[in-house]
Amino acid sequence: xxxxxxxxxxxxxxxxxxxxxxxxxxxxxxxxxxxxxxxxxxxxxxxxxxxxxxxxxxxxxxxxxxxxxxxxxxxxxxxxxxxxxxxxxxxxxxxxxxxxxxxxxxxxxxxxxxxxxxxxxxxx
Amino acid sequence: xxxxxxxxxxxxxxxxxxxxxxxxxxxxxxxxxxxxxxxxxxxxxxxxxxxxxxxxxxxxxxxxxxxxxxxxxxxxxxxxxxxxxxxxxxxxxxxxxxxxxxxxxxxxxxxxxxxxxxxxxxxx
DNA sequence: AGCTGTGAAGAAGGCACCTTCTTGTAAGCT
DNA sequence: AGCTTACAAGAAGGTGCCTTCTTCACAGCT
Numbered sequence: 001x002x003x004x005x006x007x008x009x010x011x012x013x014x015x016x017x018x019x020x021x022x023x024x025x026x027x028x029x030x031x032x033x034x035x036x037x038x039x040x041x042x043x044x045x046x047x048x049x050x051x052x053x054x055x056x057x058x059x060x061x062x063x064x065x066x067x068x069x070x071x072x073x074x075x076x077x078x079x080x081x082x083x084x085x086x087x088x089x090x091x092x093x094x095x096x097x098x099x100x101x102x103x104x105x106x107x108x109x110x111x112x113x114x115x116x117x118x119x120x121x122x123x124x
Numbered sequence: 125x126x127x128x129x130x131x132x133x134x135x136x137x138x139x140x141x142x143x144x145x146x147x148x149x150x151x152x153x154x155x156x157x158x159x160x161x162x163x164x165x166x167x168x169x170x171x172x173x174x175x176x177x178x179x180x181x182x183x184x185x186x187x188x189x190x191x192x193x194x195x196x197x198x199x200x201x202x203x204x205x206x207x208x209x210x211x212x213x214x215x216x217x218x219x220x221x222x223x224x225x226x227x228x229x230x231x232x233x234x235x236x237x238x239x240x241x242x243x244x245x246x247x248x
Numbered sequence: 249a250g251c252t253g254t255g256a257a258g259a260a261g262g263c264a265c266c267t268t269c270t271t272g273t274a275a276g277c278t
Numbered sequence: 279a280g281c282t283t284a285c286a287a288g289a290a291g292g293t294g295c296c297t298t299c300t301t302c303a304c305a306g307c308t
Binding site: 166167168179180183184187199202203204205206207 | 253254257258
Protein backbone atom coordinates (compact mmCIF):
# COMPACT_ATOMS: atom_id res chain seq x y z
CA UNK A 1 0.00 0.00 0.00
CA UNK A 2 1.47 3.34 -0.94
CA UNK A 3 1.85 5.83 1.89
CA UNK A 4 -0.68 8.66 1.91
CA UNK A 5 0.30 12.17 3.00
CA UNK A 6 -1.20 12.72 6.42
CA UNK A 7 -2.63 16.00 7.57
CA UNK A 8 -1.12 17.66 10.55
CA UNK A 9 -2.94 19.14 13.50
CA UNK A 10 -2.05 22.72 14.34
CA UNK A 11 -3.62 22.38 17.80
CA UNK A 12 -1.14 19.69 18.81
CA UNK A 13 1.98 21.21 20.32
CA UNK A 14 4.42 18.60 19.06
CA UNK A 15 3.08 18.48 15.52
CA UNK A 16 5.35 20.32 13.02
CA UNK A 17 2.25 22.04 11.71
CA UNK A 18 2.65 24.47 14.58
CA UNK A 19 6.03 25.50 13.20
CA UNK A 20 4.63 25.76 9.65
CA UNK A 21 1.76 27.92 10.86
CA UNK A 22 4.23 30.13 12.71
CA UNK A 23 6.20 30.45 9.49
CA UNK A 24 3.28 31.55 7.32
CA UNK A 25 1.38 33.56 9.94
CA UNK A 26 3.98 36.28 9.58
CA UNK A 27 3.45 39.75 8.19
CA UNK A 28 6.67 39.86 6.16
CA UNK A 29 5.95 36.45 4.62
CA UNK A 30 2.43 37.57 3.72
CA UNK A 31 3.67 40.80 2.12
CA UNK A 32 6.48 39.12 0.17
CA UNK A 33 4.28 36.31 -1.15
CA UNK A 34 1.63 38.86 -2.05
CA UNK A 35 4.04 40.58 -4.41
CA UNK A 36 5.61 37.42 -5.85
CA UNK A 37 2.17 36.08 -6.65
CA UNK A 38 2.07 38.50 -9.58
CA UNK A 39 5.36 37.38 -11.05
CA UNK A 40 9.12 37.34 -10.37
CA UNK A 41 10.53 40.35 -8.53
CA UNK A 42 14.06 41.48 -7.82
CA UNK A 43 15.39 42.00 -4.31
CA UNK A 44 15.56 45.79 -4.40
CA UNK A 45 12.18 46.01 -6.08
CA UNK A 46 10.73 44.03 -3.18
CA UNK A 47 12.54 46.27 -0.77
CA UNK A 48 11.12 49.41 -2.36
CA UNK A 49 7.59 48.01 -2.49
CA UNK A 50 7.55 46.85 1.14
CA UNK A 51 8.01 50.04 3.10
CA UNK A 52 9.63 49.83 6.50
CA UNK A 53 11.43 46.53 6.07
CA UNK A 54 15.21 46.58 6.50
CA UNK A 55 17.53 44.95 3.96
CA UNK A 56 18.59 42.56 6.66
CA UNK A 57 15.04 41.51 7.47
CA UNK A 58 14.01 41.13 3.81
CA UNK A 59 17.06 39.00 3.08
CA UNK A 60 16.34 36.85 6.11
CA UNK A 61 12.65 36.46 5.23
CA UNK A 62 13.42 35.47 1.64
CA UNK A 63 15.97 32.96 2.80
CA UNK A 64 13.42 31.40 5.15
CA UNK A 65 10.75 31.26 2.46
CA UNK A 66 13.24 29.66 0.08
CA UNK A 67 14.09 27.10 2.74
CA UNK A 68 10.34 26.42 3.21
CA UNK A 69 10.04 25.76 -0.52
CA UNK A 70 7.64 28.66 -1.09
CA UNK A 71 10.03 30.91 -3.01
CA UNK A 72 12.88 30.31 -5.46
CA UNK A 73 15.97 32.40 -6.00
CA UNK A 74 17.81 33.08 -9.29
CA UNK A 75 20.97 35.11 -9.64
CA UNK A 76 21.05 37.24 -12.81
CA UNK A 77 24.35 38.01 -14.53
CA UNK A 78 23.94 41.77 -14.49
CA UNK A 79 26.58 44.22 -13.27
CA UNK A 80 26.41 44.23 -10.38
CA UNK A 81 24.74 40.82 -9.93
CA UNK A 82 21.04 41.09 -9.12
CA UNK A 83 18.78 38.41 -7.70
CA UNK A 84 15.26 37.58 -8.81
CA UNK A 85 12.78 35.85 -6.54
CA UNK A 86 9.78 33.86 -7.75
CA UNK A 87 6.96 32.02 -6.09
CA UNK A 88 7.13 28.24 -6.39
CA UNK A 89 4.19 25.93 -7.28
CA UNK A 90 3.91 25.14 -3.55
CA UNK A 91 3.93 28.85 -2.75
CA UNK A 92 1.29 29.41 -5.40
CA UNK A 93 -1.12 27.13 -3.49
CA UNK A 94 -0.76 29.52 -0.52
CA UNK A 95 -1.02 32.70 -2.53
CA UNK A 96 -4.77 33.26 -2.43
CA UNK A 97 -4.91 32.56 1.31
CA UNK A 98 -2.23 35.06 2.28
CA UNK A 99 -3.72 37.60 -0.12
CA UNK A 100 -7.09 37.18 1.61
CA UNK A 101 -5.44 37.81 4.98
CA UNK A 102 -3.80 41.01 3.76
CA UNK A 103 -6.97 42.14 1.96
CA UNK A 104 -9.00 41.53 5.13
CA UNK A 105 -6.54 43.69 7.08
CA UNK A 106 -6.79 46.42 4.44
CA UNK A 107 -10.58 46.43 4.26
CA UNK A 108 -11.15 46.17 8.02
CA UNK A 109 -8.35 48.36 9.27
CA UNK A 110 -10.69 51.17 10.32
CA UNK A 111 -13.03 48.86 12.20
CA UNK A 112 -10.16 47.24 14.09
CA UNK A 113 -8.46 50.50 15.07
CA UNK A 114 -11.83 51.97 16.08
CA UNK A 115 -12.52 48.96 18.27
CA UNK A 116 -9.07 49.32 19.85
CA UNK A 117 -9.75 52.98 20.62
CA UNK A 118 -13.14 52.21 22.17
CA UNK A 119 -11.62 49.43 24.24
CA UNK A 120 -8.81 51.68 25.49
CA UNK A 121 -11.29 54.47 26.32
CA UNK A 122 -13.50 52.08 28.29
CA UNK A 123 -10.49 50.73 30.16
CA UNK A 124 -9.25 54.18 31.14
CA UNK B 125 -21.23 63.74 1.12
CA UNK B 126 -21.00 60.87 3.55
CA UNK B 127 -17.53 59.57 4.21
CA UNK B 128 -16.72 56.22 2.66
CA UNK B 129 -14.53 53.67 4.46
CA UNK B 130 -11.17 53.72 2.73
CA UNK B 131 -9.05 50.65 2.22
CA UNK B 132 -5.65 50.57 3.77
CA UNK B 133 -2.43 49.56 2.12
CA UNK B 134 -0.41 46.94 3.94
CA UNK B 135 2.70 47.78 1.89
CA UNK B 136 2.81 51.31 3.25
CA UNK B 137 4.81 51.48 6.47
CA UNK B 138 2.80 54.24 8.11
CA UNK B 139 -0.62 52.79 7.30
CA UNK B 140 -2.27 51.16 10.35
CA UNK B 141 -3.00 48.17 8.13
CA UNK B 142 0.51 47.03 8.88
CA UNK B 143 -0.35 46.82 12.55
CA UNK B 144 -3.63 45.03 11.81
CA UNK B 145 -1.84 42.51 9.60
CA UNK B 146 0.70 41.95 12.37
CA UNK B 147 -2.17 41.33 14.74
CA UNK B 148 -3.93 38.70 12.63
CA UNK B 149 -0.85 37.08 11.08
CA UNK B 150 -0.20 35.42 14.43
CA UNK B 151 -0.36 31.71 15.18
CA UNK B 152 -2.16 32.06 18.52
CA UNK B 153 -4.76 34.38 16.99
CA UNK B 154 -5.33 31.92 14.15
CA UNK B 155 -5.72 28.98 16.54
CA UNK B 156 -8.06 30.81 18.93
CA UNK B 157 -10.30 32.18 16.17
CA UNK B 158 -10.34 28.74 14.58
CA UNK B 159 -11.93 27.30 17.70
CA UNK B 160 -14.31 30.17 18.41
CA UNK B 161 -15.60 29.99 14.86
CA UNK B 162 -17.54 26.90 15.90
CA UNK B 163 -19.22 28.57 18.86
CA UNK B 164 -18.51 30.04 22.30
CA UNK B 165 -15.73 28.40 24.30
CA UNK B 166 -14.59 28.78 27.90
CA UNK B 167 -11.08 29.86 28.81
CA UNK B 168 -9.89 26.51 30.17
CA UNK B 169 -11.49 24.66 27.28
CA UNK B 170 -9.45 26.83 24.91
CA UNK B 171 -6.38 26.18 26.99
CA UNK B 172 -6.87 22.43 26.83
CA UNK B 173 -7.54 22.45 23.09
CA UNK B 174 -4.52 24.59 22.19
CA UNK B 175 -1.59 22.52 23.35
CA UNK B 176 1.59 24.28 24.34
CA UNK B 177 0.14 27.69 25.09
CA UNK B 178 0.63 29.06 28.59
CA UNK B 179 -2.25 30.48 30.62
CA UNK B 180 -0.48 33.82 30.51
CA UNK B 181 -0.16 33.83 26.73
CA UNK B 182 -3.74 32.66 26.14
CA UNK B 183 -5.08 35.35 28.46
CA UNK B 184 -2.97 37.98 26.70
CA UNK B 185 -4.02 36.81 23.23
CA UNK B 186 -7.71 36.83 24.13
CA UNK B 187 -7.41 40.30 25.60
CA UNK B 188 -5.77 41.56 22.41
CA UNK B 189 -8.41 39.94 20.20
CA UNK B 190 -11.13 41.47 22.39
CA UNK B 191 -9.47 44.85 22.04
CA UNK B 192 -9.34 44.34 18.24
CA UNK B 193 -13.09 43.69 18.26
CA UNK B 194 -12.70 40.11 16.96
CA UNK B 195 -13.71 38.33 20.17
CA UNK B 196 -16.13 39.08 22.99
CA UNK B 197 -15.89 38.08 26.63
CA UNK B 198 -18.69 37.07 29.01
CA UNK B 199 -18.26 36.22 32.66
CA UNK B 200 -20.54 33.40 33.84
CA UNK B 201 -21.81 33.27 37.42
CA UNK B 202 -20.60 29.77 38.15
CA UNK B 203 -18.62 28.79 41.23
CA UNK B 204 -15.88 29.58 40.69
CA UNK B 205 -16.59 32.25 38.06
CA UNK B 206 -15.81 31.07 34.53
CA UNK B 207 -15.43 33.15 31.38
CA UNK B 208 -16.81 32.38 27.95
CA UNK B 209 -15.30 33.77 24.77
CA UNK B 210 -17.17 34.17 21.48
CA UNK B 211 -16.30 35.37 18.04
CA UNK B 212 -17.84 38.71 17.06
CA UNK B 213 -19.52 39.51 13.72
CA UNK B 214 -16.29 41.26 12.70
CA UNK B 215 -14.30 38.21 13.75
CA UNK B 216 -16.66 36.01 11.81
CA UNK B 217 -15.68 37.79 8.58
CA UNK B 218 -12.08 36.74 9.24
CA UNK B 219 -12.93 33.20 10.26
CA UNK B 220 -12.73 31.48 6.87
CA UNK B 221 -9.46 33.20 6.03
CA UNK B 222 -7.64 32.17 9.20
CA UNK B 223 -9.09 28.65 8.89
CA UNK B 224 -7.67 28.45 5.36
CA UNK B 225 -4.25 29.47 6.66
CA UNK B 226 -4.30 26.80 9.35
CA UNK B 227 -5.69 24.16 6.96
CA UNK B 228 -2.96 25.01 4.42
CA UNK B 229 -0.33 24.50 7.13
CA UNK B 230 -1.92 21.18 8.10
CA UNK B 231 -2.16 19.84 4.55
CA UNK B 232 1.27 21.04 3.42
CA UNK B 233 3.27 20.42 6.59
CA UNK B 234 5.13 17.46 5.11
CA UNK B 235 6.07 19.31 1.93
CA UNK B 236 7.39 22.29 3.88
CA UNK B 237 9.43 20.25 6.36
CA UNK B 238 10.78 18.13 3.51
CA UNK B 239 11.85 21.24 1.64
CA UNK B 240 13.53 22.58 4.80
CA UNK B 241 15.47 19.33 5.18
CA UNK B 242 16.58 19.37 1.54
CA UNK B 243 17.63 23.00 1.85
CA UNK B 244 19.64 22.30 5.02
CA UNK B 245 21.29 19.23 3.44
CA UNK B 246 22.31 21.24 0.36
CA UNK B 247 23.69 24.03 2.50
CA UNK B 248 25.82 21.63 4.59
C1' DA C 249 -5.64 27.18 58.81
C1' DG C 250 -4.92 24.33 54.52
C1' DC C 251 -6.47 22.82 49.79
C1' DT C 252 -9.21 22.89 45.25
C1' DG C 253 -11.18 25.31 41.21
C1' DT C 254 -11.30 29.73 37.78
C1' DG C 255 -9.07 33.64 35.31
C1' DA C 256 -6.02 37.68 35.25
C1' DA C 257 -1.67 39.86 35.60
C1' DG C 258 3.11 41.36 37.37
C1' DA C 259 7.95 39.83 37.72
C1' DA C 260 11.80 37.46 35.98
C1' DG C 261 14.40 35.56 32.52
C1' DG C 262 15.43 33.43 28.03
C1' DC C 263 14.90 33.65 23.31
C1' DA C 264 13.36 35.71 18.97
C1' DC C 265 12.24 39.70 16.16
C1' DC C 266 14.01 43.71 14.23
C1' DT C 267 16.82 47.79 13.10
C1' DT C 268 21.15 49.89 12.46
C1' DC C 269 25.86 49.59 11.50
C1' DT C 270 29.42 47.41 9.37
C1' DT C 271 31.77 44.27 6.46
C1' DG C 272 32.26 41.26 2.60
C1' DT C 273 32.31 40.21 -2.55
C1' DA C 274 32.28 41.88 -7.39
C1' DA C 275 32.31 45.17 -11.28
C1' DG C 276 32.43 49.72 -13.12
C1' DC C 277 33.30 54.66 -12.78
C1' DT C 278 36.05 58.95 -11.30
C1' DA D 279 43.15 55.03 -4.24
C1' DG D 280 38.24 56.64 -3.75
C1' DC D 281 33.22 56.12 -4.92
C1' DT D 282 28.88 53.77 -6.75
C1' DT D 283 25.74 49.76 -7.45
C1' DA D 284 23.71 44.91 -5.72
C1' DC D 285 22.95 41.38 -2.11
C1' DA D 286 24.17 38.77 2.05
C1' DA D 287 25.29 38.36 6.74
C1' DG D 288 27.62 39.14 11.45
C1' DA D 289 27.59 42.22 15.49
C1' DA D 290 25.31 45.12 18.60
C1' DG D 291 21.50 46.63 20.92
C1' DG D 292 16.61 47.49 21.79
C1' DT D 293 12.09 45.63 21.90
C1' DG D 294 8.77 42.02 21.89
C1' DC D 295 7.32 37.16 22.40
C1' DC D 296 6.89 33.59 25.51
C1' DT D 297 7.27 30.55 29.55
C1' DT D 298 7.47 29.92 34.35
C1' DC D 299 6.57 31.42 38.83
C1' DT D 300 3.91 33.86 41.84
C1' DT D 301 0.17 36.49 43.52
C1' DC D 302 -4.52 38.04 43.66
C1' DA D 303 -9.72 37.57 44.22
C1' DC D 304 -13.58 34.53 45.22
C1' DA D 305 -16.22 30.33 46.70
C1' DG D 306 -16.36 25.76 48.46
C1' DC D 307 -14.33 21.75 50.69
C1' DT D 308 -11.33 19.24 54.27
